[in-house]
Amino acid sequence: MGADVVLAEPPAGHPLRFEPPFASDEPGSERSLLHAYANWNKRSVIVDGAAAAARLASDADLLITTALVPWPAVVQAAVEALPEDAVHISITPHGLEGPLAATPGNNLTGCARSGWTFMTRFADEAPLQLPARQTGYLAGVAAFTAAAAALFRRARGGGGMRIDVSELEALCSTTAPFAMQGIFKDDEASDYGNSGPGVRGGPSQLFPTRDGQINLGFSEWGDWAGAMQALDLPDLAEDPDYADPARRRQADLSYLRSRVGEAVRDEPCSDVMHRMLKLRCLSGVVQDMERLRHDAQLAAREYFVPTQVLGQEAYAPGPYAHSPQLPWGVHRPAPALGEDQDAIAGERASEGRSASLPEASPAAPAARPLSGVRVLAFTPNWAGPWASELLALLGADVVQLEAPTRPDRWRGGGEPVPEAVRDPSVKQHRLNTCALYNTINLGKRSLTLNMTHPRGEEIFWRLLPKFDIVIENFSPHVMRDWGISLDRLSARRPGIIWASASGYGASGPFVDYPAYGASIEPMSGLSSIHGYVGDEGSNTGGIIPDPITGYYFAAAVLSALNQRERTGEAIRIDLGMQAAVATHVGDALLEYEVTGRVRRPAGNRHPRFAPHNVYAARDGEWLALAAESDAAFAALAVQIGRAELAEDSRFKGEAARKENEAALDEIIAAWCRDQEADTAEASLGSIGVCAARARRLREVFSDPHPQLLAREYLRSVRHPEAGSHRMPVGPWRLGAGAPTPGPSPCFGEHSQEILREELGIDDAEYAELLALGVTGAVHDD
Structure with a gap:
């Protein structure tokens, strides 16, 4: 998106440089294809101590760190050297606060703690992680979304702030609707996702x-x-x-x-x-x-973009959304280690930093950086509502629009009020008590509006000038059928942002094809690398594509908001779910491009580390366990009473352990069979080993780990008809923490309020609109 990103590396190089796969299958600091994919457009400098880190950070607008607490000296120095108006993003497995703040974690343990390993498993087989690195991709886009909101606030006169992103919370947010549905219905089958x-x-x-x-x-x-x-x-x-x-x-x-x-x-x-x-x-x-x-749809949308790997041209996933107004592009390949050392040193010596921005205004507190931004959302089902909820959690005023006679299907359709929330003392309606809807629409207001009626269409165009963003996830023809175009929108509201998401985007041979998560997952390539070792590939339950898309949809909207702040122009965003999810297989695609090898499911294994698996424990539970360094393995060996393993030639060093992974698995499995999972999790985590009991989905939210409560990720939200429940409120902490959001709205709950406040519609005119079927709420009599 145009930022000057400097990759500050230790003398040995950034850890991604040592992550497989490698060009020609030969390890080397310039040969990692994950590095090539994740670090293009960046510049590289070697930071050899705290003083160098402080100098580099002293004129930064944004600092990104991934170190656990307590911070090493180089990170502490960089944080302390930041200008007062800079934004600091921390991305760690569990966040910077809470009982797990100093505990290591990874994709395997994150999937175990979030309920994912139970949702993706086969009965009578070990719980199964999402494909390696999905946690990193998710946490990365979550962090980008929050950072873009913070920079928007800063550009409007706000000050600096810290954003504390938890990888675990980013993952938990992708399972929350079905977990809460299981809680509302008291349904054990929901522990395995939406298909049992x-x-x-x-x-x-x-x-x-x-x-x-x-x-x-x-x-x-x-x-x-x-x-x-x-x-x-x-x-x-x-x-x-x-x-x-x-x-x-x-x-x-x-x-x-x-x-x-x-x-x-x-x-x-x-x-x-x-x-x-x-x-x-x-x-x-x-x-x-x-x-x-060779997918025809992605090719038609020019999704694949060229980059360079050791001088060889290769194609990788590119823009997940089309927008003529946003400056997306690959301008240079991933840098060699220290490639830009001299150039950056010269810039720091000659340029210095521009003047700081004004202090934050009371209207945009750090916890609500989008305060004052207004959104009209035609966002049914999951991907769109999740995107617009992220905007609401960041402080935007989001008005959710639904047709009076066609409620969002995630309101439950014809299902009755769930028994677990039924309350005879409260007036309840089935459209207002569905967990799916109530989990991903927090903090919004609801307006019902019949866009096929002339009065409904008129109201939409009258409302439009009062809003900044129109966001929708209909099939591409719907808005077109309503006569909506960017030209027409911007004529009524200059500088409007119109953001659309659909299965395949608004162009290409698949433009009119329907899609949903369970079909997008295989079409994006994700299913082909998910499953147990030896499998042909499998779906994760069809659940993950929607929240992935929602994260990227919100990120695109916030990119547009920042761009509009600079240019004032209207912006069109056209996002395809297939492209967004394919972003998460970018390293696998680059592996095919460079080596010709087609990646297959790897189960709970990691391409680099061993041990890395899920093991049966004595108490009938399962323990996810991984040692990601020689030090962690040595500590593990001592903990299991086999200190000599650290010096055993079969396991001495990362490569040896991976080569002898089967033998090592047998040793670890034998130890785990005599352990209680929770006890082993705590003891191993305290010595630097990644470990977590595999939790069932409902348990994650009904009996949450103290970490999720300490960080206030789960907060008690009282819904007027569904009652009080712990709800997830975003995978980050902004500044000192955000206020608890309001509940998801009842169907049409704010219709009269919005029409009165925005358009001056009085009681008599509202009654007329009710009679015409233009608007209304389920309890309007």
Whole structure:
């Protein structure tokens, strides 16, 4: 996005330089493909002590650190040298405060603590992590989002601030809606996600075909009869249990899955997918890195961008969103170690730092950096609401728009008020008591508006000048059908930001195809690298694409907000879910580009470290455990009563341990079988070993780890109809901490308030709008 980013490296080099995969499979400080992907456009300097770190930080606008507390001297010096108006972002496994602040963690233990390992596992097999490095990608975009908000506040006269990002909280936020649904419904099956526990060889979200695997999303198929005819299953076309979408969502689909599975087994997966999608029936094929690299949709949207790896041109994931007004681009490859030492030293000597910005205004406190920003949100389901909730948690005034006769499906559809929240003393409505909706719409207001009615359309255009952003995640044709364009929007509200997210974006051959998380996951390449060792690939439950997209959607909006602050121009954002999720397989794609090797699922293993696995404990629980350094392994060896292992030639050094990983796993597994998971977690964490008991999804939120409470990530939020529940309030702490947000709104709860305050609509006119079906709330009588 145009920032001058300086990678401050120790003399040995940044840790990513030593992360596999490597060009030609030869380790070296300039050969890591993860470094090549994550560090392009940056400059490199070697920082050899606290004094050098202080000099470098003394004129920074933004400092990013990843050190645990207590900080080493070089980090402490950099933080202390920052100008008063600078922003400091800390990204650590558990945050800078709380009982786990000094405890190491990684993708494996984060997945264990957040409930992910239970959601992705097969029954009777070990809990399973998300593919390696997903935690880093998620925490990175979460940090970017908060940093962009802080810099926006700073540009408006605010001062500096510290942003404390927790990788664990970034992960927990991706599971929260289904965890809370399980709590509201008291449903044990929700510990395994939205489709229950998987069984090896049994039904799954992916069906085998002649040349790969395919996802078929029965619950959201539009032309059911057409799909059954296309699959040569005419007897199922009129079956009432399946033809009616509401009944289909509640039915036992085992017989249907068996019949469809047989129908597609010998068919080419892409042929089946296109037949279904043309009927607006959700589907997506598992694309490994070779298929992804040649994906027609991504190619049409010019997603892949060239970079250089050791002088060789290679293509990697590029912009996840299109915007003619935003300066996205790859301008230089990842730097060599210390490549810019002399140039940066010269700049620091000659230029100095520009004058500081004014002190913060009371209207934009550090905990609410988007205070004063106003958002109109047409954001149903998950990805869009999560993005707009992030904006609300950062202080924006978000007005959620819904059609009076077509509520957000995440309000529960026809489901009754859940038993666990039913309260006879309170007037309750099923649209206001669904955990899915109530978890990801905190702090917003709700306005119902019928955009197909002339009065509803008129109200939208009257409201528009009072808002800064229109954000929506409809199919691309919807806004077009309403006559909405950037030209028309900006004519009514100069400088408007119009941000859209859809499955594949608003251009390309897939533009009119429907999508959802479980089809985007395989289409993005993520499913191809997820699963146990030896698997062909599997979905994570189809859950992760929506929150990934929501994070990137919010990041794009905040990039636009900062750009508009500089230029004043209207900005259009067009984001595709497929591209956003494919960002998270960038290192795997670059591996294919440079080495020709197609990455496959690695289970709980890490490409570099061993031991790195999930082990059965004595008490029936599971322990995620990883030693990421020689020192950590030596401490582990002592802890398990086998100090001699640190000097055993099979395990002496990182490479040796990885080569003998199977033998090492047997030793660790034998020890874990005699341990209680919680006790082992605590003792290992205290000596620098990554360790965590694998927690069930509901437990993460109903009986949370003290870390999540100490950081106030989970706060008691009282909803007027669903009651009080601990809700997640964002994966960061801003300054001294943000106030507890308001609950998610009831359906149409603020309609009269907003129309009165913004447009002066009185009681009589509001009653007229109710009668016309233009607006209203469920309790309007």
